[in-house]
Amino acid sequence: MACGLLSRRVASSLRPCLGLTATGYRQVSQTAANIVEEAEFDGPCMKTEVPGPISRSLSKQLEKVQNVIQVNFFCDYEESRGNYLVDVDGNRMLDVYTQIASIPIGYNHPALTKVMADPSNLGTFVNRPALGMLPPGKFPEKLFDGLMSVAPKGFSRVQTMACGSCANENAYKSIFIWYRNKQRGTSQPTPEEERTSVINQVPGCPDLTLLSFMGGFHGRTLGCLATTHTKAIQKLDVPSFDWPIAPYPKLKYPLDQFERENAQEEARCLEEVEDLIEKWGKKGRPVAGIVIEPIQAEGGDNHASFDFFRKLRGIAKKHGSAFLVDEVQTGGGSTGKFWAHQHWGLDDPADMVSFSKKMLTGGYFYKDDFQADKPFRIFNTWLGDHTKNMFLTEVIKVIRTENLLEEVKKSGKVMLQGLYDLQAKYPHLLSRARGIGTFCAVDVRDEATRNDLILKARNKGVVLGGCGNQSIRFRPALVFKERHAHLFLDIFNDAIAELK
Template sequence: MLAADTQSALLGVYKPAGPSFVAGEGCWLTGDDGRRYLDLTSGIAVNALGYGDPNVAAAIRGALDAGILHTSNLFRTAPAGELAAWLAAHSFADRVFFCNSGAEANEGAIKFARRWAGDRDEIIAFRGGFHGRTMGALALTDRPAYQEPFRPLMPGVHFAEVGDVDGVKALLQTGRVAAVIIEPIQAEGGVRLVAPGFLQALRALCTEHGALLMLDEVQTGLGRTGTLWAHEAAGITPDVMTLAKPLAGGLPMGAVLVTEAVAAALKPGDHGSTFGGGTLVASAALATCRKIGAEPFMAEVRRKSELLADLLGALALRRPGIRQVRGAGLMWGIEMDDAAGIVGRALEAGLLLCTAGPDVVRLLPPLVIGDDELRQGIAILEGAMEC
């Protein structure tokens, strides 16, 4: 085990639990205590391909062997261009901006919206939403406890209720709104699905009132919900979409995808990111996207999604303390009391879970998880509920 003083230099903004992990393979992590742990968190939806994926590893080795890990955006490199082309070809987008995280992607989206909108500078966000902890993204995040210590925040943000079409319409009618931002599933907000009809209504309202529709798919994008992008279920296309977590196979990377109309409003110098789209992360991301984007892979995700839904439905029937089970694809929330306690007891039993608020246990297994591993994970979870 690591000595306590080896962790003392880290800023105390996290509360890490359990062992220090020293190795990983597939859906399993090995701790410095010698135990193996089944991971149903994917590093909070990051490790979509699990640990040690050969395609991602080969891409990283190739970048290392080339000896160019970074050049900055003063110069061109092939991996970033190829990745941008792949994302554009597999989405609504015409142009792509690369950065380093989901929060940074949302910061970029805010700037792009304001640049595009001219003198309109307001943004509509939603109750229960989460868009990051940097200052602009925090202003869009409905978490008073997160916001209060850091006020004043970026002005011009209005919060609406998910499902309240009339409320959004009234805000848009002021003529001051540049953009509306929403997650197709409010992940950190309790794994709450936004109804397709509401997303369709937002698309129509944004078009009518000349505002951008921005979708935060930082956690839902790249196959997590059973389609490449979660908004596909609503049959809509946004003007801007932000990505991050699973994009580079475990390496830090974010992206902002935009239409040509948005891109045309931006000129050199309007935005930047020193490390954005670097050779190493772009190479890993291209391998990740190509693997997840293959239809046989996505078909397997959908099949396993049905199995997980059935397992959770049966669990809810056996456990009356479960108030609701909700989710899509391989992203689920179980609403019940003592979510943190259940997560802690599951850890002791060798299962990694996370919460989404005080009363939701969140499941985010790697997209490569096997059927038996899903069954094993749910069995351990049920055992943790019995204590």
């Protein structure tokens, strides 16, 4: 395939963002008067195997000071554009993984480069503020224009953090503080509680628990690891809390063809959840909260029905447990709705919703009852990064003006149907194709074959990622169009055809 450009889109400072015009130009709202050009490539262009010689040389340099076991290859981000990631050896690849689902509108989008180029933003980038104590004057404005403009239904508060793990870690703390205040009937601790808290003893450090699910992933920090139940390598040798773990439904796909069997499996798991809450309460270790992903991502792209989540929410309310929905990977539009839990159709879907990745900043939305009642209870030096709030404001504008959630539905339909066709064509290799929007996955025969397929696809110009024991997950940017889905499927088919 020729290493050329499919089209050139020009962002004009004199016109509002109106999406694609008849002439093929993308007009992006901007504050600076200079013209920014965005070039879209016509497809992958491979010059070497990946990693190439330059990447391998850089790995040797880096391994002198850091662990490089998990490094795939080194990237040239200046040359990357849109849906295409370029490596340091000049290989251009269609990125269907996007930094583990973290690039919302592609590489080097002009709306974001203009934020960097605007001189009025210089002070924000040069001086990183401690947002909890000394926020900049534009901080409230950017929160209302950005995060709060896409807040899930029923939420009027948000706490920014640096990443998904940090978001969940502090959401857990908020749940425990809320639960203890509810237990004691006041937010004022006793002198004994204050004294014992600093020596890690009860009652100051109460024996509360969080209920999580097998296959769930909520982060790699110490508290989050207690609710992460995927790969042993993530937890091995690290002390952890003894908290209840519920089974997650093991469903058959396609979901609409196995409704009766799947409903029985979900009923079994819900019954176990309620049983665990009651058992742990009787042991004097009450379940203060439940944490769950709308789709278990790292654990294998495991789905449950919307009815399962509606009933789980009801169980949490019944037993007085907080309900935290972890949308770190599912949030930001990949399922065709801005938040995956919106598919559930609930008026009161959660008490907290955590986010990161496509949202560029970490954090969590929360209800008024979970507001910290004293300073420094939920706190760290940065509490996120204000520059990411600025970027997110522009990302949300692009999503709306270019109608990207509808594009996600269209390209996701092509992708999922293509995966159905491929598993029918290669039934000895692929199975259990599944997804909502472009948040899709397929199982491969075994882990070794899965890993081999990912490498073959990469050397043909497509970046993919694995999850669970034998799944490949697809996480394109929101600017991934139907043509990109067709291109991906063609290359993926070629890679599969080479497997034995």
